[in-house]
Amino acid sequence: MRSNQVQITMASRLNSAMLDSQKELANAIAVLSELPPLENSSLKAEVVLTLDKMRLLHFKQSGRRRQPPLIVCYALVNRPTILDLAPDRSLIQDLRAKGRDIYLIDWGYPDLCDRHIGLDDYIGDYLESIVQCVLDRTKFDQVDLMGICQGGVFALAYASLNPERVRKLVTLVTPVDTDVEGFTLSDMVRETNIEQLVEAYGNLPGEFLNQIYAALKPLQLGVIKEMGLSRSIQDPSSAELFLRMEEWINDSPDLAGRAAIEFAETFFKGNGLLKGSFHVDSKAVDLTNIRSPILNIFGTKDHLVPPASSQSLKEAIDPKTHYQELPLPAGHIGAFISDRCRGKVIDAIELHLNGSAFKQSS
Amino acid sequence: MNHPLLDQFNQWLHKIEQTGSVIDATRLNEWNHLMDQFQSHPEQLSSNHAQWIKTLAKNSKAMFSVVEALQDHATDSSEQLKKLRDELHQFNVQLLLQQASLPQQMAPLMFTHTHLSTLFNEEQQAKFERFKYSLNAPQFESLNRLIESFMQWQKAGQTLTEEMNQITELATQQWQEQFDDSLPAKDQIELWGTIYDNTYQAQFQAPSMQLAQSGWLNGWADLKLAWKQLLTQLTEQAGLPSPDQLDKLIEQLDQHRRRIRQLEKRLYALESGADHNG
Numbered sequence: 001m002r003s004n005q006v007q008i009t010m011a012s013r014l015n016s017a018m019l020d021s022q023k024e025l026a027n028a029i030a031v032l033s034e035l036p037p038l039e040n041s042s043l044k045a046e047v048v049l050t051l052d053k054m055r056l057l058h059f060k061q062s063g064r065r066r067q068p069p070l071i072v073c074y075a076l077v078n079r080p081t082i083l084d085l086a087p088d089r090s091l092i093q094d095l096r097a098k099g100r101d102i103y104l105i106d107w108g109y110p111d112l113c114d115r116h117i118g119l120d121d122y123i124g125d126y127l128e129s130i131v132q133c134v135l136d137r138t139k140f141d142q143v144d145l146m147g148i149c150q151g152g153v154f155a156l157a158y159a160s161l162n163p164e165r166v167r168k169l170v171t172l173v174t175p176v177d178t179d180v181e182g183f184t185l186s187d188m189v190r191e192t193n194i195e196q197l198v199e200a201y202g203n204l205p206g207e208f209l210n211q212i213y214a215a216l217k218p219l220q221l222g223v224i225k226e227m228g229l230s231r232s233i234q235d236p237s238s239a240e241l242f243l244r245m246e247e248w249i250n251d252s253p254d255l256a257g258r259a260a261i262e263f264a265e266t267f268f269k270g271n272g273l274l275k276g277s278f279h280v281d282s283k284a285v286d287l288t289n290i291r292s293p294i295l296n297i298f299g300t301k302d303h304l305v306p307p308a309s310s311q312s313l314k315e316a317i318d319p320k321t322h323y324q325e326l327p328l329p330a331g332h333i334g335a336f337i338s339d340r341c342r343g344k345v346i347d348a349i350e351l352h353l354n355g356s357a358f359k360q361s362s
Numbered sequence: 363m364n365h366p367l368l369d370q371f372n373q374w375l376h377k378i379e380q381t382g383s384v385i386d387a388t389r390l391n392e393w394n395h396l397m398d399q400f401q402s403h404p405e406q407l408s409s410n411h412a413q414w415i416k417t418l419a420k421n422s423k424a425m426f427s428v429v430e431a432l433q434d435h436a437t438d439s440s441e442q443l444k445k446l447r448d449e450l451h452q453f454n455v456q457l458l459l460q461q462a463s464l465p466q467q468m469a470p471l472m473f474t475h476t477h478l479s480t481l482f483n484e485e486q487q488a489k490f491e492r493f494k495y496s497l498n499a500p501q502f503e504s505l506n507r508l509i510e511s512f513m514q515w516q517k518a519g520q521t522l523t524e525e526m527n528q529i530t531e532l533a534t535q536q537w538q539e540q541f542d543d544s545l546p547a548k549d550q551i552e553l554w555g556t557i558y559d560n561t562y563q564a565q566f567q568a569p570s571m572q573l574a575q576s577g578w579l580n581g582w583a584d585l586k587l588a589w590k591q592l593l594t595q596l597t598e599q600a601g602l603p604s605p606d607q608l609d610k611l612i613e614q615l616d617q618h619r620r621r622i623r624q625l626e627k628r629l630y631a632l633e634s635g636a637d638h639n640g
Contacts, residue, residue: 018426019378022393025422026371029400029407029415033365037410052619112608116616125623184566191576193583200586202609215575217559223453224555226421233414243411303563 021230028230031239038243042081043106049133052117053108054126056133059092063099068167069138070095070353071130072104075150076122076259077209079251080106082337083148085244091336094346100353103134105151108253115202115257119157119266122259124281127158131165142167144353145292148336149173149305153267156287156313157280163291168353170295172345173332175305177312178271184216185304186268194264198257206252217303274316287313293322295352297345299335300327324352365407371396397423447530450558454526487516504592511581511588518581522574529565533558 049056061067072092074080083104084092096102105127110117134143145166147155152174159166178186197204214221233239272278278285294317298310307327314323326348328341336345374392381389400419404412494509536557545553565571590605597604 019375021422021425022375022378025418026368026375028418029368029371030365032411032414032418033368033408035408035411113612113615115612181567182563184563187566187572188575191572193576193580196580196583196587200583200590202612216563218453218562219555219558224552227425227551229421230418233418243414 021227024230024234028233028239031233031235035236035239038240038247041087042084043104045104048103048137049130051126051129053110053114054130055106055108056130057104057106059096059102059104061099061101062096065099067099067101068140068142068144068353069101069103069134070144070146071134072102073127073145073147073151073155074105074107075148076107077150077206077252077255079248079253080104081251082248082333085248085337086240089241089337089339089342091342091345094342095349098346098350101138103130105130110203110254110256112202115198117256118258119262120281123154123157123161127154128162131158131162135165144168144170146170146172146349147174149175149332150263153273156273156290157278157285159292160285160287160289161280161283163289166290166292168295169290169292170297170349170352171310171313172297173299173302173305173310173335174296174313175267175309176273176316177309178268179274180306180308180312182306183309185212186309188212188215189264189268192264195261198261201257203254203257204260206254209255210249210252213304274312287316288318290317290321293352293355294324295348296323296325297335297348298325298327299330299332299341301330302332302335304332367396367399367403367406371400393426394423447527447534450530451523451527454523454530487513504588504595508585508588508592511585515578515581515585518574518577522578525565525571525574529558529562532565533561536561 043057045057045059047055048058072080072083074083084090087093092102092104107122107126131143131145135141142165145155145159145168147153147170149172152171153176155169155171156174156176159169175183175186180186194204201208232242266272266278270277273285273287276284276286294313296310296313298305298307300307302310311325311327314325317323326344328335328344330338330341335341374389374396378389397419400407401416401423404415404419407415490509490513494506494513497506497509533554537554540553540557542550542553566575594604594606
């Protein structure tokens with residue numbers, strides 16, 4: 001009875017879906033035909049430090065109030081352009097508008113010559129040099145540090161090894177516990193021989209990593225997304241946002257071979273941040289060493305980093321360290337770029353950096 | 363701005379709406395012709411975003427073919443569901459092949475059939491077996507390893523596809539149970555996507571799925587390494603720089619880079635000390 005019902009309605013519904021999709025297609029084509037080329041407005045800032053492929057970008061503060069510098073550390077595996085996607089959708093510009101003096105790390109595009117760059121280089125050398133450079137430039141004694149996703153892991157590692165240098169810490173969609181249930185990416189990495197993949201490729205290709213991310217939600221990020229493509233291009237504004245997002249998704253740098261192996265082995269397989277096996281320059285990263293107050297922001301619908309993984313930070317730090325968290329009803333990227341969440345994120349960061357607790361709205 | 367192609371398409375839509383949403387053979391031919399035009403001359407519609415017009419038309423055709431496959435000769439629900447499973451199997455196969463880049467020329471050899479009962483090209487596999495056994499001289503060692511790796515990768519692909527087909531089964535069952543007449547078609551499709559991906563994620567907790575996925579990636583890495591080994595042998599024989607030599611060169615470059623960094627740091631420390639003293 002039930003399956004007959006499915007059969008009867010399926011044919012007519014699919015036919016109707018086809019017609020709807022053709023109307024959307026006609027509209028999308030009309031929108032695209034009038035849409036001018038996208039202007040590259042992202043990451044227009046002064047380069048204040050270059051080390052190998054890494055560049056440190058300075059977004060000068062807009063106000064006159066002297067505020068401690070904020071260093072933003074993004075992941076290695078995608079481009080930080082997502083933080084400055086468009087003038088009206090930019091976490092960086094929103095923070096700048098609040099008077100923040102921002103330094104954004106652009107890790108660049110590693111090529112085969114960078115395959116031996118590891119976590120000691122990224123955290124112990126580059127991040128260390130970045131903090132030193134910012135302190136030298138600003139004459140402050142401490143920096144504020146914000147890490148996003150894998151960049152959050154780097155920020156936590158740095159803050160635990162150099163607690164005296166970090167005034168305030170913000171982690172955004174950052175994985176901490178890799179053993180939590182439903183951490184599909186971690187499950188995938190666990191049984192995979194990353195060393196062999198690196199030996200085969202040199203660096204892990206960005207395109208390959210993108211395929212892995214898409215395989216975490218194969219239907220929704222594959223067929224369903226493609227079927228709904230014309231729905232994403234409804235008007236010039238949605239079309240521009242969609243095209244910029246697509247550009248960002250497909251702009252994936254390769255992951256330096258050694259860093260890929262070390263991150264997979266120590267962080268994912270070894271659950272290194274919680275088990276104390278994560279080392280930088282032979283020094284163990286111990287999260288209980290962190291002294292700076294922490295604001296931990298995560299998406300409750302994050303399919304890439306389960307919220308439980310981010311939330312475990314609370315239990316991993318010294319109970320005396322001030323900790324507050326902001327769960328948002330969003331996914332991995334939506335948590336900090338969607339219109340619905342970005343304002344809350346900015347307000348929470350501002351309050352945190354200014355030394356106040358924020359009130360969570362339901 | 364005038365776009366004759368777009369105008370034609372809008373006229374076609376208008377006709378369909380007038381005939382009560384029925385897309386007959388004549389209309390389908392017209393539509394196919396229009397989609398072909400969009401794909402071959404997208405720049406006529408948008409000089410800035412031609413590639414996206416092309417993608418939209420390509421996706422629309424792909425969606426149409428899925429709908430056609432589902433409706434074609436489907437007189438009962440079990441037949442339609444079987445078609446849906448076949449389409450999803452094909453989707454899984456494509457997903458796996460997308461993960462494989464080089465040597466991409468070899469990838470299509472794996473899947474020439476998409477029907478569930480004939481996952482792999484068994485004839486090709488038998489040929490590879492015979493080919494491998496015929497190459498028993500030492501100079502063919504690298505080539506033999508490549509063939510062996512390729513066959514292992516095929517097996518890993520088969521194991522993973524079987525796991526993914528189980529997910530399809532479970533998701534289809536759940537979708538049937540949750541099927542809601544009152545939902546618009548696009549919501550039904552989205553519901554299907556959500557159910558499928560949730561089932562997929564739940565299945566990923568099972569060790570068999572984790573091992574199947576990693577087996578596929580590990581098999582691929584092994585194949586890439588065998589390919590590299592063969593290239594090394596061939597380039598060395600031809601007197602050209604080999605991938606192994608390139609690796610050594612990169613290692614030397616890295617050592618030089620590290621020495622320069624150490625010197626830079628010492629220089630910085632000296633300068634800082636001089637500043638403090640001065």
